[in-house]
Amino acid sequence: MRNLTGSAGEVDVVAQDLPRTGQGRQVAEKLALGPSEEKQVTFRIQAAHAGPRDAWVGLREPGSELWLQKTHVAGMEELSRLDAYLDRSYYTTEKQARVYAEMRTDREDRVAQGLVLDVKLTGPAKEPLAAGSTPCSDDVVAINLDISRVPNGAHTVEAVLRNKAGVELGSVQLPLIKRPPAPDGANEVKIDRYNRCLLLNGKPFFPLGAVGAHYHGRFADWKADYFDAQFKFCREAGLNCVIDWVGYRPADTPLEDTRKCYDLAHQHGLKVIGRPYGSGRDLRYSSPKFRDAAAEMIAAMDPYLAMCLRHPAVVAFYHLDEPQPGLSIDDTLQAFTDKVHSLAPYHPVYVSLTRYIHESQRRWFGTITDLLGAHNYWYVLRADGLQAMSGYWR
Incomplete structure (x- = not known):
């Protein structure tokens, strides 16, 4: 100090x-x-x-x-002998859920101690729903849990590492979410955590896109032509999605105009990461009115989320922009994600950060956000440029 x-x-x-x-x-x-x-x-x-x-x-x-x-x-995280995760961010019609556990001890030590992984799935009232066990000779082990008869709702998976004497050496609790299939017309987007990709209606989807669409207001005349040209350019460049940087601003851009914009993106074969809000002075983190403005914005998201739930282009939602560590606004960020999950539960929430992910922000996975990424503002044209820019990436 x-x-x-x-x-x-x-x-x-x-x-x-x-x-x-x-x-x-x-x-x-x-x-x-x-x-x-x-x-x-x-x-x-x-x-x-x-x-x-x-x-x-x-x-x-x-x-x-x-x-x-x-x-x-x-x-x-290095102090724990065990880490574990589920293969999906949520489940619908899957017959099984797979639990992956990563061992943080040497193989010789695991074999000598006779380490075993016990996994159990329980319901909201702690009622047992499924269980499994496997020896931990490998660095990564997997256990399948039968969830074919598990009711919809939030459940808990507990993975416990024990030695041959039955002594607990580490444990991890994981939320398992099971939902009914998405309604007709809605995209069902899951995170395949093992293969590290999105599943769009059951098929792997790797979003490669750009931040675009920069004009507020009615979707007509030259603005419609502008968006049409922009989406056409994105598709010709080989991109498959765009982030709606305009966002939903009820006072400036009616919901119907937002829908028309997304319809056009769909016509060009582009998926959309929607932004349920527009930029404003009071939504800056430095503003003393930020919390009130954010609460008002979250309360106004309902019509937009209802429209996006069944829109064929929408696959995810963009969170508040680049929240930096140390802002002490986790409660506001959580309220945003909770609202999206309650009204559009089949689409993940994405937080984008500048240049790197801070250690403290790793806690946000699965709570404040479903997806967390770092981006760069610059394009790299040559190999020497890539080397020069590498200092910004982690």
Whole structure:
């Protein structure tokens, strides 16, 4: 810790261990720093139980819950002996769900300890629905769960790593969502997590597209010609989707005009990642009115989402633009995703970040967003340009 001011002061240094399930633990220590003084603080926290977790370290005003600074601790995932995921973001007519588990121990150690993976699927009332078990001799193991008779709704998969004595060495809880088939006319878009691609109505889909469509207002006359030329150019360039950068702005662009724009994209063979809002001064993260403006925007999304649910071009939705770490707006981001999932549950939500994904934002998968990506603003024309730009990518 370093005091960058010319005055002496005192702060509480706080460290938190936060398992994904169960109770976390917190330790704190008062620290007095003279002008421009630097000190090192080491914390040791006894973990309550094994499993995936997050950790934070930060500064608070003495005796206060107000954070002055808070930093996510990188590398916590390496402490777990187990990681696991489901093969689909949600299920409809599949007979089986496959659980993949990645071992974070040496093969010799796994064999010597006789490690076994136990998996069980339970319903909302903790009722057992399916189970499976397999030895963990390989780095990645898979277990199929019969979900043919599992009712629609939100369920829980628990994967537990045990040694031959039955002692638990790590566990992961995963949400399993089962939905009825998408209604007629709606695209059913799932994330195939094993093959790392989208499934569009059961077939692999790799979106390759551009951000486009930059004019608000009525979809007529020269604006219609502009969009037609833009979509034609995208298709001729070999692209298969566009992100609607205009967004849905009820005051400027009526819903019917948004639909006409998406109809035209569909005619050109393009899929659309829709944007349920338009840019505005108060939707900037620096605006003191951001939270109120975002809440108003989320409340107004319903007609747009209802239209998009059955539109043949729409495959996903674009989240709030490039939310950076440290903004403390996770509740607003979560409210956006919850609204989309409630009204258009067959389309994923996509968050785009500039240049790289921060360690703290990896927690957003499956909660704040379904898809998380980093993009670049520049095109690379030559090999030397690629090398020059590589410093922006991680």
